[in-house]
Amino acid sequence: MSSFCQLNFLLIDPEREGSLDSVIGEIEKKDPRGGWRGEIDPNGRLVFPPELAHRYGLKPGSRVRMEETMVGLRMRQPVTHLAKVYIEPTNCCNLECRTCIRNTWDEPMGKMSRQTFRHILKGLRVASPGLSVFFGGFGEPLSHPDIIPMITQVKARGAYVEMITNGTLLTREISRQLIQSGLDILWVSIDGATPESYADVRLGAALPEVTANLTAFREERWNVQKGTPELGFVFVAMKRNIHDLPAVMRMGYYLGVKRFLVTNVLAYSKEMSKEILYEGIVTSGTLRGSLKSASLELPKMDLNEVTREALYSAIRGGQSTSYAEIHFDEGTDFCPFIESGSTVITWEGNVSPCMALLRNHVSYFDGRERSSRRYIVGNVTDRNLRDLWNDPAYLAFRERVQTFDFSFCTACGGCELSEANEEDCFGNTFPTCGGCFWAQGVIRCP
Numbered sequence: 001m002s003s004f005c006q007l008n009f010l011l012i013d014p015e016r017e018g019s020l021d022s023v024i025g026e027i028e029k030k031d032p033r034g035g036w037r038g039e040i041d042p043n044g045r046l047v048f049p050p051e052l053a054h055r056y057g058l059k060p061g062s063r064v065r066m067e068e069t070m071v072g073l074r075m076r077q078p079v080t081h082l083a084k085v086y087i088e089p090t091n092c093c094n095l096e097c098r099t100c101i102r103n104t105w106d107e108p109m110g111k112m113s114r115q116t117f118r119h120i121l122k123g124l125r126v127a128s129p130g131l132s133v134f135f136g137g138f139g140e141p142l143s144h145p146d147i148i149p150m151i152t153q154v155k156a157r158g159a160y161v162e163m164i165t166n167g168t169l170l171t172r173e174i175s176r177q178l179i180q181s182g183l184d185i186l187w188v189s190i191d192g193a194t195p196e197s198y199a200d201v202r203l204g205a206a207l208p209e210v211t212a213n214l215t216a217f218r219e220e221r222w223n224v225q226k227g228t229p230e231l232g233f234v235f236v237a238m239k240r241n242i243h244d245l246p247a248v249m250r251m252g253y254y255l256g257v258k259r260f261l262v263t264n265v266l267a268y269s270k271e272m273s274k275e276i277l278y279e280g281i282v283t284s285g286t287l288r289g290s291l292k293s294a295s296l297e298l299p300k301m302d303l304n305e306v307t308r309e310a311l312y313s314a315i316r317g318g319q320s321t322s323y324a325e326i327h328f329d330e331g332t333d334f335c336p337f338i339e340s341g342s343t344v345i346t347w348e349g350n351v352s353p354c355m356a357l358l359r360n361h362v363s364y365f366d367g368r369e370r371s372s373r374r375y376i377v378g379n380v381t382d383r384n385l386r387d388l389w390n391d392p393a394y395l396a397f398r399e400r401v402q403t404f405d406f407s408f409c410t411a412c413g414g415c416e417l418s419e420a421n422e423e424d425c426f427g428n429t430f431p432t433c434g435g436c437f438w439a440q441g442v443i444r445c446p
Contacts, residue, residue, distance in 0.1 A: 055130060057081025057341065065402055076339065079398035082389050083130075083341030086355070086445075087120065087154075088112070088137025089144040090347050095166055096203045099191075099236055101138055101361055104268045111144050112347040116381055120345060123385025124157050131157075134446065136164035136187070137346065138359065143169065148177045155182035162187060164234065164446060166202065167210040175217040183229040185259070187446045188214065190233050193247030201241060214255045232259035234446060238275035263444040266363055266437060273364035278442050281316055282365070282410050294319035333404040335439045343389060349380045351388045353397060355445055356436050357421075365410065365437075371420045375431045397431075406434030410442075 039047045048058055056077050058064070065076040077083070090111040093102070124131065133154045135141045142165050144150070155161050163178075164187040178186065190210070192198030198207035214231070221229075233252045235245060249260055267273035296319050301307060315321050337344075337354035344352045352358045357375040364370070375397075378388045388394065407426045409418035417424050424432045437443045 057083065076402060077341055079338060079341075079395065079402055080390075081341045082343065082386075084132040084134065084343075085120075085124070085385075086134045086137065086342060086344040087150075088139060088344070088346050088358075089135055089141045089147055089150060091137060091139040092143055093140040093166070094143055094168060095140070095205050097166075097191075098201050098203065099238075099265050099268075099272065101266075101268050101359065105359060105361055107359055110347055112349070114146065116347075116349040117146070117150060119349065119380040120385065121153060121157070123380060123388075124154065124159065130160070132160040132162070134162045134164075136162075136446075137344070137355070139347070140166055140169065142174065148174075148181055151178070151181040151183050160184050162446060164189065166205060167213055168205050170210075170213040170217060172213075172216040172220060175213070175220045178217075178229060179221055179224060179226060185232055185446075186217070186229040187232040187234050187259075187261075189236070190248055190251070191236050191238075191244075192241055193244040193251060197241055197244050201236070201238075211251070211255065218256050230259065231255065231257045232261065232446065233257050235260070235262045236265050237262055237277055238265045238272075239277060240275055242277060261444060261446055264437070264442050266443050267365065268361060268363055270364050273367075276365070278437075279366060282437075282440060282442065296321045298323045300324045332440055333406075333408075334441070335401045335404070335433065335436070336444070337438070338398050338401045343377075343385075345380060345385075351377045351380060351385070353377070353394070353401075354438065356433075356438050356443075357431055363437075369419065370409075370435050372435075373421060373430065400428075401433055401439075404433070404439065406432055409435035410437060410440055 036049055036052050038049070038052075041047055052058070057080065058078065062078045062080065064078050067074045067076070091102070091107065092109050092111060093100070096103070124133070135147065135151065141147050141163050147163075151161055151163065161181075161183050162185040163183060167188045167190075170188075188210070189202075190198070190207075191201040192207065195207045198210075199205065217231070221227075231252075233248065235248055237245065245262065252260060264278050265272060265275055267276055296314060298311070298314075298321065300323070301311075303311065320327070335354065336342075342354070344355060344358055346352070346358060352375055356372065360372065360374050362369055362371050377391060377394045380388070405426060406428055407417075407424040409424060409432075412418060415425060418435060421432050421435060422430045424434050426434075428434075433439055438445075
């Protein structure tokens, strides 16, 4: 059960005299387990610690979505809060990976101009404090000649900065410059643990060269005694490489990797549709309509050869399922871009709500082809980033996606409407998101 409400809450002023406790009774900013504590004041207003309110864009009068869950009340981030900007420096790449969208699209290739980037910087000046910026998209960021100055200038704006790379261009000198730029996290795409399995996915690359580059990166970071950039691995899981995941993680531990993110492959071709690992779990969503009121609560228990098959069958039954109060279905009908307050900017300067709507493309699932048309809000060379973010049509779209009253085309596929993102059988018009695998927790981005 969910609904929108208009918040009428009090934000504690950190500059006010006295401690936080003296402002509202015995309210505490932090609880012993590392979470946050709030309190309802005598006027019925929810009191938020200022750091928490600041981080999530909670302002008096904000319109937020509230949902009842099996373990309590969940409040979603206001869709008005811009928290993260993905910047695609280029859609060019030095590799030809099996999994890449470029194998099937017909899009112009290019690199972001300095003029376009200056417009983005102007927009970041008036963006939300504490903004996160991620350099990446459908290309290799290190192939852009200005990537180091780009990172340095964004970091100078006070942003938290991340970048993703395939690691092949990460020379020792580039590593030194990235460390000096202030980059916070460097994500590296690693899809195999042996030279053979790695090269089978990332055509034109050699795993020993990439691991040598990462070793040099770690040495350079050690030389300046810095803990940043942190290293993260992104692994695209397929039938052909899933057995390599444990070895990829061991490799990461050796190289000092702190974060691991696993995503499924999105099949941009019929050939890659044979590699997907989520056909069963997604198609079980057809039971959602009949079992939406049913729930399954599981305790902690060993996952081994005795329990594995029974638990697997129970979990994919279609009902709402929790394991020790961890909900397996929380990622369903939940857009990670909208919920994190994100927007995406292409190398041309076009602003789009997410990676799924960034480019025209086709994808394949369960023997069906789905065509997705891109959705562009505007261009940063024509309008300020903040103005684009606050555009009424864009705001209405974010609210519609957060509500997510779309037909579930990923699991159904029973009509022609599921073949594109133009409209659906619930009466929604372009762009419809019921066929989006990001919204079903299948595809993930850092």
